[in-house]
Amino acid sequence: MKRTINKMARLVCTALVVCLLGAGSACGQAADNDIPRLEQKNGRWALYVDGSPYFMLGGQSGNSSTWPAALPGVWTAINGMSANTLEIPIYWEQVEPEPGKYDFSMLQMLLDQARQNKKRLVILWFATWKNGSNHYMPEWMKKDSKKYPNVMTKDGKFYDSPSPHAKAAMELDAKAFVEVMKYLKKADPQHTVIMVQVQNEPGSWGSVRDYSPAANKLFDAPVPEALLKPETLKELGVPAGSKGTWAQLFGDRADEYFHAWHVASYIEYVAAAGKAVYPLPMYANAALRNPLTNPPATDYESGGPTDNVIPIWKAAAPSIDILAPDIYLTGHETVFKLLELYGRPDNALFVPETSSGNNALYVYEVIKNGIGFSPFGVDRRGGGATLADYAEMPLSKDYKLLAPMARELAQWGFEGKIYSAVEPENNADVKIDLGGDWEGVLSFGAARRGTPAPADAPARRPTGKAMFVKLGENEFLVTATNCRISFLPKGKNAGRDWQYLKVKEGYWDNGFKMNRVLNGDQTDWTGPYVGAEPSLLLFTLTTR
Numbered sequence: 001m002k003r004t005i006n007k008m009a010r011l012v013c014t015a016l017v018v019c020l021l022g023a024g025s026a027c028g029q030a031a032d033n034d035i036p037r038l039e040q041k042n043g044r045w046a047l048y049v050d051g052s053p054y055f056m057l058g059g060q061s062g063n064s065s066t067w068p069a070a071l072p073g074v075w076t077a078i079n080g081m082s083a084n085t086l087e088i089p090i091y092w093e094q095v096e097p098e099p100g101k102y103d104f105s106m107l108q109m110l111l112d113q114a115r116q117n118k119k120r121l122v123i124l125w126f127a128t129w130k131n132g133s134n135h136y137m138p139e140w141m142k143k144d145s146k147k148y149p150n151v152m153t154k155d156g157k158f159y160d161s162p163s164p165h166a167k168a169a170m171e172l173d174a175k176a177f178v179e180v181m182k183y184l185k186k187a188d189p190q191h192t193v194i195m196v197q198v199q200n201e202p203g204s205w206g207s208v209r210d211y212s213p214a215a216n217k218l219f220d221a222p223v224p225e226a227l228l229k230p231e232t233l234k235e236l237g238v239p240a241g242s243k244g245t246w247a248q249l250f251g252d253r254a255d256e257y258f259h260a261w262h263v264a265s266y267i268e269y270v271a272a273a274g275k276a277v278y279p280l281p282m283y284a285n286a287a288l289r290n291p292l293t294n295p296p297a298t299d300y301e302s303g304g305p306t307d308n309v310i311p312i313w314k315a316a317a318p319s320i321d322i323l324a325p326d327i328y329l330t331g332h333e334t335v336f337k338l339l340e341l342y343g344r345p346d347n348a349l350f351v352p353e354t355s356s357g358n359n360a361l362y363v364y365e366v367i368k369n370g371i372g373f374s375p376f377g378v379d380r381r382g383g384g385a386t387l388a389d390y391a392e393m394p395l396s397k398d399y400k401l402l403a404p405m406a407r408e409l410a411q412w413g414f415e416g417k418i419y420s421a422v423e424p425e426n427n428a429d430v431k432i433d434l435g436g437d438w439e440g441v442l443s444f445g446a447a448r449r450g451t452p453a454p455a456d457a458p459a460r461r462p463t464g465k466a467m468f469v470k471l472g473e474n475e476f477l478v479t480a481t482n483c484r485i486s487f488l489p490k491g492k493n494a495g496r497d498w499q500y501l502k503v504k505e506g507y508w509d510n511g512f513k514m515n516r517v518l519n520g521d522q523t524d525w526t527g528p529y530v531g532a533e534p535s536l537l538l539f540t541l542t543t544r
């Protein structure tokens with residue numbers, strides 16, 4: 001017996017020493033099981049972090065903030081706005097200042113500071129493409145435009161956008177990205193970094209594709225087999241079984257589709273190489289086109305993952321898990337269309353950039369169906385701004401209320417238990433089907449429900465929104481701003497009288513905690529009114 005214990009103790013000691021030296025594949029293995037990952041169930045998505053769903057209440061720094069002098073301002077913004085995740089670039093020019101010499105001191109500083117601030121990171125690999133240009137390539141590459149060329153326009157001039165046909169650049173990008181992922185794998189066993197953006201808004205402004213002789217030759221060749229799957233062709237509006245050159249198959253969209261295929265294939269090469277080392281979830285972000293008008297590719301950044309070329313990107317870049325919309329376009333019809341186009345059974349909805357002003361209104365919509373939401377340039381107020389300044393932003397108030405329940409929200413969203421709506425542009429009441437025997441009813445403006453604004457009243461900019469989590473048949477957890485909340489019986493409750501059993505107002509701290517019960521004036525006139533400060537309300541309803 002004693003001998004067995006000694007032997008076991010020796011084994012445990014050996015395992016510990018191996019772990020402490022960081023050399024044991026067994027230890028690495030244990031950490032590897034918890035690598036952040038995307039899960040899909042019944043067409044819905046969750047980002048798993050440390051083994052359970054995580055909703056990113058994010059904020060993205062400005063483009064030039066990954067420098068020691070700028071980081072304190074970034075953390076003030078992220079902490080002030082109660083975000084749980086910072087999206088921040090790392091720059092190829094900073095990582096590889098000389099060919100083959102890599103510098104990860106900034107990446108290490110980001111890891112250290114994120115851990116001190118108890119935040120997660122999404123790393124943005126600013127490399128071959130940044131908003132369609134090569135501006136983050138190392139200087140030694142910028143000096144060799146022959147080896148690392150830009151695209152050529154139709155009239156034979158080079159344009160400020162890297163060519164996706166530049167194999168030498170692609171190989172160097174992949175090599176540097178592999179070093180980044182190797183470094184992360186080693187330096188981040190606690191998974192502070194939960195996702196990686198590969199490039200930034202790739203594609204080309206100013207030329208629909210590369211019209212260089214080498215690119216033209218490829219353009220005149222047959223479309224690759226990988227793009228000829230019936231389901232891909234169907235989505236692109238081409239009959240199954242079609243074959244031919246780009247122009248033969250895709251007509252006046254051929255230039256753009258060709259460019260999208262090659263930009264996506266280049267990024268696939270880079271992403272696949274990085275993933276082989278350390279398989280974090282990876283995504284590409286899109287500079288969007290108007291999703292309602294089918295504009296020509298001369299009107300937007302051609303070749304990036306715009307809505308019309310999602311099937312091309314999916315076919316060319318299987319290592320890119322998510323195609324993600326940067327939503328700067330505004331207006332309900334446009335934004336809802338974008339959320340629909342990018343939230344697909346084969347694509348998790350993730351909004352990595354948006355405006356913190358108007359589009360903050362859609363945060364609940366993304367919580368309902370997506371994995372993360374992040375306004376851009378959150379540290380733009382600079383070093384003088386305080387935590388309190390950032391906490392004042394309307395979205396920060398939502399984040400503050402939601403951050404303690406971000407895990408639960410991710411789980412509820414994954415299970416399809418969340419319902420939400422925003423105030424329409426005409427400020428009319430909204431009904432929300434709550435998936436059972438109740439509807440939610442929202443009314444906007446301080447008016448009592450049932451006393452609509454006069455028909456000629458000017459529409460206000462919509463600020464109202466509400467999100468309902470269905471906890472039970474008659475129990476709803478609701479967060480809202482700028483609306484009155486009520487319910488209507490439907491289904492088996494249709495036509496019955498009903499009343500509130502209890503309306504509790506509170507906050508989340510490992511479960512719902514109550515501050516007070518709302519009753520009397522606070523719930524008469526059909527239900528509670530929530531102002532600009534978001535509330536967390538727990539409703540139980542009963543029929544009579």
Ligand code: DGJ
Nearest residue numbers: 063131200201326353376
């Ligand atoms: C979108 C880009 O992805 C960001 O990096 C930044 O350049 C913003 N546009 C600027 O508004």
